[in-house]
Amino acid sequence: MVNCVTPLQEILEHPAIITHFQPQISLRRKAVIGLEALSRGFNAVTGEIIPPALLFAQAQEQPLRLALDRACRTRAAESFAALHRRDKSIMLSMNIDAACINEETRGSSHLLKLIKRCDICPSNVIIEIIESRCEDMDALLEFVRFYRKKNFLIALDDVGTGFSNLDRIPLLKPDVLKLDRALIRGVDSQFHKLEVVRSFVQMANRLGCLVLAEGVESGDEVLCLLANGVDVFQGFYFARPAPGLDAVPGMAAKVDALAERHRQDRTRRIAEDKRLFSSYDLTILTMCQGLAQTPSRGLNQAMTQYLETHDGVECLYVLDMKGRQVSDTLCDPDKLKKSKRFLYEPARFGTDHSLKEYFLPIQAGLEKFTSDPYISLASGNLCTTIARVFHHKSSGRHLILCADMSREGAVCGL
Incomplete structure (x- = not known):
């Protein structure tokens, strides 16, 4: 507990600032690839560390904010320089107070001069920016363009929380997207969070960041994220911020153990999915064979019986080869959401499904298609839709049976 907070002016004059580093770890490489520099104040009288929140709370006026920001950067670069001389592969992540970037400061080149003085390669430095704190967007864009030309990398911090605006991503063109803890917390058990993360991963892959x-x-958060395309991690699970640059005891063993768990989990999940979808295929084939012999007026009754006898089937409906629904949507009443009925409503006879993900591959010539998991508009539950073509003998035409299969509990599965 801090009993005495050293006045900021005194901290800046000495300066009494120390840098703690937190590792950024690639699980696939099984290596630390970067360090984020995190600044703390130091009370020379009591010997106590001044936490960042208390330190930066003292810098309310613009000149003090700028002075503190530069002092923190200076200390971070000087602390990192010794490691950089030994290992040219490690990256340094430095936070920049975006509120300090304005018409007066954007042409100072302070950071570039600092990095050169410390003999650090600019391509080893990641500038972390929280764009929501910037009051001068033009100055920020010019700052980013200048430092990118000098081979610095740009990271957008706190993505997925607070006032972070997606429209800034195409403007800043970041090299790194740092997903905030608010989005990561509980991602292994919350489907909606996972889908947001997967959207960021997909976007990042296409943008090359x-x-x-x-x-x-x-560890469960790490494994879930790793299974869904995230490879670099930072957090208390691996190491807390600490002074010095020595290896964290036990971290290598933890990384190795997670990598092995990932290998085992993925192998097990692939085998489970193979068994699951084999059972799905058998169920769908059995139902298609029965429906092929059923008169058109008896389709609804036959599908109702299938719902009663086949576990895991939530909804059934039949389409023609143009994507038009030619049956009612029959659903297991015990699996329908009792709330939000204005959002989740089974499609009716005559509904056009011609643009649905599970219909277009059939139209392109596939006999069967299985969708990725999604929230069904019919039931409101997490499901997978399997569409399969069958020849309906009574009408003499080909039809498509669509079955929504329950995927509840399969949050981190792909």
């Missing part, structure tokens, strides 16, 4: 998950606190 790296996704880093910060604030990870459990």
Whole structure:
């Protein structure tokens, strides 16, 4: 507990600032690839560390904010320089107070001069920016363009929380997206969070930037994110911020253990999915064979019986080869959401499904298609839709049976 907070002016004059580093770890490489520099104040009288929140709370006026920001950067670069001389592969992540970037400061080149003075390669430095704190967007864009030309990398911090605006991503074109702890917390058990993460991963892959998950606190979070395309992690689960640059005891063993768990989990999940979808295929084939012999007016009754006898089937409906629904949607009443009925409503006879993900591959010539898991508009539950073509003998035409299969509990599965 801090009993006495050293006045900021005194901290800046000495300066009494120390840098703690927190590792950024690639699980696939099984290596620390970067260090984020995190600043703390130091009370020379009591010997106590001044936490960042208390330190930066003292810098309310613009001149003090700028002075503190530069002092923190200076200390971070000087602390990192010794490691950089030994290992040219490690990256340094430095936070920049975006509120300090304005018309007066953007042409100072202070950071570039500092990095050169410390003999650090600019391509080893990641500038972390929280764009929501910037009051001068033009100055920020010019700052980013200048430092990118000098081979610095740009990271957008706190993505997925607070006032972070997605429209800034195409403007800043970041090299790294740092997903905030608010989005990461509980991602292994919350489908909606996982889908947001997967969207960021997919976008990052297309834009050619790296996704880093910060604030990870459990192995289950790491494994879920790793299974869904995130490879670089930072958080208390691996190491707390600490002074010095020595290896964290036990971290290598933890990384090795997680990598092995990932290998085992993925192998097990692939085998489970293979068994699951084999059972799905058998169920769908059995139902298609029965429906092929059923008169058109008896389709609804036959599908009702299938719902009663086949576990895991939530909804059934039949389409023609143009994507038009030619049956009612029959659903297991015990699996329908009792709330939000204005959002989740089974499609009716005559509904056009011609643009649905599970219909277009059939139209392109596939006999069967299985969708990725999604929230069904019919039931409101997490499901997978399997569409299969069958020849309906009574009408003499080909039809498509669509079955929504329950995937509840399969949050981190792909």
